[in-house]
Amino acid sequence: MENQIRHRLVLIPPPLQGHITPMLQLATILHSKGFSITIAHTHFNSPNPSNHPNFNFLPFFDGLSNTQITSKNFVDIASTLNIKCVSSLKETLVHYITKLANENHGEKIACIIYDGFLSFIDSLAKELKLPSIVFRTTSATNLLTYHVCLQLQSKGYLPLQDSKSRDLVPELDLLRFKDLPLFNLTNQYDFLQSIGKTLSITPLGVIFNTVESLEDSSLNQLQKLYKANLFPIGPLHMIANDANNSSILQENDNCISWLNYNKPRKSVLYVSLGSIASWEEKELTEVACGLVNSRQNFLWVIRPESISDVSAWLESLPEDVKVGVAERGCVVKWAPQSEVLAHKAVGGFWSHCGWNSTLESLCEGVPIICQPSFGDQRVNARLLSHVWKVGLEWCNAIERDEIERVVRRLMVNSEGEMMRQRATELKHEIGIAVRGSSCDALNGLVKYILSLNA
Numbered sequence: 516m517e518n519q520i521r522h523r524l525v526l527i528p529p530p531l532q533g534h535i536t537p538m539l540q541l542a543t544i545l546h547s548k549g550f551s552i553t554i555a556h557t558h559f560n561s562p563n564p565s566n567h568p569n570f571n572f573l574p575f576f577d578g579l580s581n582t583q584i585t586s587k588n589f590v591d592i593a594s595t596l597n598i599k600c601v602s603s604l605k606e607t608l609v610h611y612i613t614k615l616a617n618e619n620h621g622e623k624i625a626c627i628i629y630d631g632f633l634s635f636i637d638s639l640a641k642e643l644k645l646p647s648i649v650f651r652t653t654s655a656t657n658l659l660t661y662h663v664c665l666q667l668q669s670k671g672y673l674p675l676q677d678s679k680s681r682d683l684v685p686e687l688d689l690l691r692f693k694d695l696p697l698f699n700l701t702n703q704y705d706f707l708q709s710i711g712k713t714l715s716i717t718p719l720g721v722i723f724n725t726v727e728s729l730e731d732s733s734l735n736q737l738q739k740l741y742k743a744n745l746f747p748i749g750p751l752h753m754i755a756n757d758a759n760n761s762s763i764l765q766e767n768d769n770c771i772s773w774l775n776y777n778k779p780r781k782s783v784l785y786v787s788l789g790s791i792a793s794w795e796e797k798e799l800t801e802v803a804c805g806l807v808n809s810r811q812n813f814l815w816v817i818r819p820e821s822i823s824d825v826s827a828w829l830e831s832l833p834e835d836v837k838v839g840v841a842e843r844g845c846v847v848k849w850a851p852q853s854e855v856l857a858h859k860a861v862g863g864f865w866s867h868c869g870w871n872s873t874l875e876s877l878c879e880g881v882p883i884i885c886q887p888s889f890g891d892q893r894v895n896a897r898l899l900s901h902v903w904k905v906g907l908e909w910c911n912a913i914e915r916d917e918i919e920r921v922v923r924r925l926m927v928n929s930e931g932e933m934m935r936q937r938a939t940e941l942k943h944e945i946g947i948a949v950r951g952s953s954c955d956a957l958n959g960l961v962k963y964i965l966s967l968n969a
């Protein structure tokens with residue numbers, strides 16, 4: 516795009532860490548392709564503009580301040596955002612369109628790229644006569660599963676009577692009913708209503724943070740459903756190769772020094788449940804005991820929402836556990852996760868299987884103990900364990916003996932070693948795709964955006 520005006524894109528993430536991060540990575544990539552970038556964001560959980568000096572930031576009202584996002588209120592938060600942000604985002608965009616026209620020599624917004632979580636933006640963009648593309652930050656398989664959930668609902672299978680059923684879902688031969696991305700039994704109906712609304716939109720372009728070879732069957736099926744331009748461009752964090760930080764919480768870099776100090780190759784288990792899922796205090800104690808008893812090194816993220824005073828809690832542990840944590844463990848509130856997973860001392864990940872964590876682990880060849888908590892994490896866990904064979908499915912009780920056993924299965928036993936080998940192969944495959952299919956999809960996306968403005 517040299518010697519041409521830079522087309523302006525407005526990217527709109529919801530205020531969730533697992534969605535803000537990939538949107539900012541996509542923004543970095545599109546900026547490197549010659550686009551001007553504006554990030555429209557809520558005040559709540561807003562990204563830090565000083566970490567992204569090349570972008571403009573445009574805040575809008577959300578009605579969520581001081582909310583703590585948990586797996587229990589996730590569906591309500593999605594509905595709140597899709598109601599409360601409609602008029603504020605419209606007002607903000609209308610004002611911005613005028614400002615650009617007046618102050619930037621008649622500059623226009625070339626395209627809105629919005630997260631599918633904020634489904635109201637589709638009609639808003641149409642109303643403002645702006646081209647739009649939807650960005651799906653979860654896996655393609657997860658999106659396909661939503662479509663199947665709606666079919667299942669119309670056939671009377673839902674709400675599920677038994678959310679733990681291991682029977683295979685007829686339309687999705689690799690997933691069992693227990694893997695469906697539903698939330699708890701009580702709000703299944705609300706959830707299906709909200710995804711029904713989202714899926715009734717027929718977008719012209721859909722961006723996925725994924726790798727074609729990992730999800731080719733799901734992408735093919737989605738292609739038939741949507742008849743839209745699908746752009747599987749991932750893993751975005753690898754393509755963006757962005758040193759700019761998008762963490763809402765402050766990262767603790769001391770854990771990298773801890774990893775550097777005397778830790779043999781692949782000897783450390785990294786433990787983190789992402790930005791929403793958490794263990795209760797009683798469970799944290801079992802996890803601490805299980806990790807110590809496994810006699811493996813561990814780097815453990817305990818977010819402040821899980822427990823207000825981690826130091827006091829650690830102090831309150833039985834003496835032998837406290838000594839074990841001090842000898843073998845490092846506990847932080849938030850880690851520089853991509854750097855941790857890329858560290859040579861890390862040999863395993865105990866994860867909730869959020870899509871970003873899944874991709875970050877795959878890219879570094881780190882196998883996973885899969886303990887999904889809600890929504891798409893169950894689908895990702897099934898892909899990791901059953902399809903890609905780099906994950907141990909684990910849904911046992913959070914009890915110290917069970918934990919000790921599963922940690923040793925991944926870190927010590929031959930079963931874990933085979934997964935590590937398989938994970939190394941997948942890492943290699945992904946590296947090839949980044950330069951191949953994902954690069955082609957990215958070039959296709961750039962052309963597509965330019966064609967919308969031709």
Ligand code: UDX
Binds near residue numbers: 532790852
């Ligand atoms: C949410 C949903 O829960 C997830 O299922 C969905 O796929 C995306 O949105 P979250 O639970 O936070 O996300 O999980 P995940 O997708 O894994 O994203 C977490 C992000 O936070 C990752 O990019 C990870 O690198 C980062 N992280 C996590 C840190 O940087 N430091 C930490 O200590 C923990």
